[in-house]
Amino acid sequence: MSYTIQGFFEPQFQHVIDVFLAQLPQEPRQGGAALTVYHRNQKVVDVWAGVSNKQGKPWQANTMSISYSTTKGVLSTLVHILVDEGLLDYDRPIADYWPAFAQNGKHSITLRHVLTHEAGLYHLRSMIDDAHEMLDWPHMLQKIEQATPLHAAGARVGYHAISFGWIVGGLIEKVSGEPLAQTLAKKITQPLQLDGCYIGVPESELARCSEIIGAARYNPNKAAPSKFVQLQQQLTDKALRLTGFDPNTAAEALIPKGMSRFYLDEPKSLQACNAGAGGVFTARSLAKIYAALANWGELDGVRLLSAQTLREVVKVYNHQRGDVVPMPMHWRLGYHRVFTTWPRTPHAFGHFGYGGSGAWADPSRHLAVGYIVNTGSGSPFADLRLWRINTAIIETVEKLR
The missing domain is CATH 3.40.710.10 (DD-peptidase/beta-lactamase superfamily)
Known part of the structure; x- marks a missing residue:
């Protein structure tokens, strides 16, 4: 059974749509996602597919999803x-x-x-x-x-x-x-006329929120992991420790x-107001915020940030591996580097989240992306879905130059 793509996209971005669909679960009733792309201040991709809950409710144009650290x-x-x-x-x-x-x-x-x-x-x-x-x-x-x-x-x-x-x-x-x-x-949602951007969802908007499908659920009767899984985890931990990474330090930050x-x-x-990991968004809203940043702070006549402030914001302030994340994140002021499967993105910045979501801007390519998804429960470093989508977007934009 194949997915039905909803929304619109410019024909030149067909490859992006193909890659977007390839990242969805094999069975359409197992999850859904939405993707919005701005290029040169224009929305060129605004699509969604799949389902928003375990009962098979179709993903809608206004479906929102918790996006964890993308917040x-x-x-x-x-x-x-x-x-x-x-x-x-x-x-x-x-x-x-x-x-x-x-x-x-x-x-x-x-x-x-x-x-x-x-x-x-x-x-x-x-x-x-x-x-x-x-x-x-x-x-x-x-x-x-x-x-x-x-x-x-x-x-x-x-x-x-x-x-x-x-x-x-x-x-x-x-x-x-x-x-x-x-x-x-007052400062972002209303000026940009966003259709879904919340840190603390009003009760009236809860019906629009997707359910996370595939996230681990607590089960006190869950069987102990097999010896193979235990060995695999031990080898992974050992490899990470060789980089100087301490899983206990990561647990301090990530797992209360x-x-x-x-x-x-x-x-x-x-x-609830969980401003570091509990934001709920549409892909359209995320992409529009970053489209303003990609255009040095302004979109559709709305000035979100001054270009002067933004130039300070996007400088890379540290390159080293951190105590919690075992790879250099190239931290800007609140944003990190953008991950792809191969193209270089030295001028791109944004934030990805647990479970696969992410949003970013690249002023050098006049590009902004927002992606939300309700399947998966992994970190942005082990989940390559958005990496692959980003690669397809950049490849397409490079061909349009």
Whole structure:
């Protein structure tokens, strides 16, 4: 049984559509996805296919999906807007805006340290006793205030996989004087007329959210892994350790206690403000945000960011391997490098997420991409679906030059 593609695309992008479809599950009722591409400020691909839940509900034009760490790119864009407006400075201590943040040796940490993942505050597992605490925004801000950094600001790189959202989101609330969701709506969603961009989904929009299909579910009676699987995991861990990677460090950042019983796609999680890993978007909205960034801050007459601020934002600030992610991410201010299966993308930046989603811009190619998907439960480094789609997009655009 084949997929039926919905939406539209320019004929020159047929190869992209073929690759997009090839990344979907073999059986159409096992999941779905959506892809939007802007080239030279024009939407050239806006497609979707598959199903949005386990009952086989067809993916619709307005279907949204939780996009995990892809959220960080949107949150970073929002904080850059506030820098542009003079409400924030990358190099002033966060404690200047948020005095309680200074506790336990955090007085010198700046916004720049956080955006480049050099603040040493990624150890979420040590901050909370259960993953369900992440649903309580004021409680999590207090946990960030009480946290002690693992190292001096700027001394090391460690991906703030989940804690990033409370640090940056909390800072945004301190300087804006309003809830994060309200600032996001005023500064990004409404000006760009986005059709689905939420950090904390309103109850009225929950029906549009896809269900994650294929994510591991907690089962207390689950059989122990086979000896082969155990050996495979041991060999993988050993190979990673040879690169200097410590799985325990990654677990500190990525896996709070109780995570096996915590589901980010449940209504209570979708409605919560999880600004580092809980954003819910359409591919169309993600691509439109990055289309503005690809055009140096402006799209369709709407100025999102000044070109001057954006030029500082997209510089690469560190190249080394981090303590959490065992590969160089080439961190900009809140964005990382763009991954493909071969084409070089030195000027591209964005953010990918657990489960396969991602969004990015490449000003040098006048290109922006947004991709959401509801199948898979792997990291962006082991999940090559978006890498392959990105490669097809770049190949197509290069031929159009």
